[in-house]
Amino acid sequence: MTENLQLGALLAACHWIGQKGWSPATGGNMSVREGDKHCLITESGKDKGSLTAEDFLLVELESGLAPSGRRPSAETGLHTMLYSRYPETGAVLHTHSVNSTVLSRVERSGALVLEGYEMQKSLSGQTTHLDQVVIPIFDNSQDISALVQKIIASTERAPLQYGFLLRGHGLTCWGRDVAEARRHLEGLEFLFQCELQRRLLEAK
Numbered sequence: 001m002t003e004n005l006q007l008g009a010l011l012a013a014c015h016w017i018g019q020k021g022w023s024p025a026t027g028g029n030m031s032v033r034e035g036d037k038h039c040l041i042t043e044s045g046k047d048k049g050s051l052t053a054e055d056f057l058l059v060e061l062e063s064g065l066a067p068s069g070r071r072p073s074a075e076t077g078l079h080t081m082l083y084s085r086y087p088e089t090g091a092v093l094h095t096h097s098v099n100s101t102v103l104s105r106v107e108r109s110g111a112l113v114l115e116g117y118e119m120q121k122s123l124s125g126q127t128t129h130l131d132q133v134v135i136p137i138f139d140n141s142q143d144i145s146a147l148v149q150k151i152i153a154s155t156e157r158a159p160l161q162y163g164f165l166l167r168g169h170g171l172t173c174w175g176r177d178v179a180e181a182r183r184h185l186e187g188l189e190f191l192f193q194c195e196l197q198r199r200l201l202e203a204k
């Protein structure tokens with residue numbers, strides 16, 4: 001296998017995520033596309049803030065299995081679903097920040113709607129604070145296959161863009177490459193913090 005040129009950028013992103021406190025206690029998982037049929041994803045149970053290249057496993061998109069026999073992330077199915085259904089996806093970041101965990105519970109509906117923020121433009125394709133950015137929220141489940149099926153069913157109503165929240169669990173976001181996925185993560189986390197503070201201050 002030739003070297004994946006995105007892996008260095010992903011490792012740097014994982015270390016940055018660790019420093020931000022967005023993947024505490026082994027939470028989170030990260031991956032990059034490796035051609036049409038594979039991705040490289042974090043091994044299950046690793047501390048995501050101190051990963052090395054050896055902690056990434058080659059996984060088949062179709063089966064979700066690692067030919068090496070090692071155990072990929074418990075949430076591999078969410079990554080392989082994104083690479084399989086959205087061929088432009090090049091990198092996926094799943095994190096467990098306090099803000100994404102809390103906001104996904106405070107908002108009880110099936111989506112977080114963000115509007116009025118200049119930083120919405122950190123998301124590719126967004127050009128104005130006047131538009132609405134809709135981040136779907138799916139109820140958390142330990143049955144990742146069932147969760148993937150629910151998410152796929154929801155895409156018939158609206159295709160996924162940028163990211164989605166799992167209630168009480170965290171954020172999964174992606175991009176065409178690591179740099180874009182990282183910008184989406186940082187932009188969304190900024191927006192989540194603004195939205196939580198706005199709701200707190202405006203609460204009667």
Ligand SMILES: CSC[C@@H](O)[C@@H](O)C(=O)COP(=O)(O)O
Nearest residue numbers: 025026027028029044045073074
């Ligand atoms: C710290 S428990 C978190 C896990 O259950 C899971 O949600 C997670 O994000 C990390 O799982 P992993 O199998 O290491 O990829």
Ligand SMILES: [Zn+2]
Nearest residue numbers: 027028075170
């Ligand atoms: Zn998780």
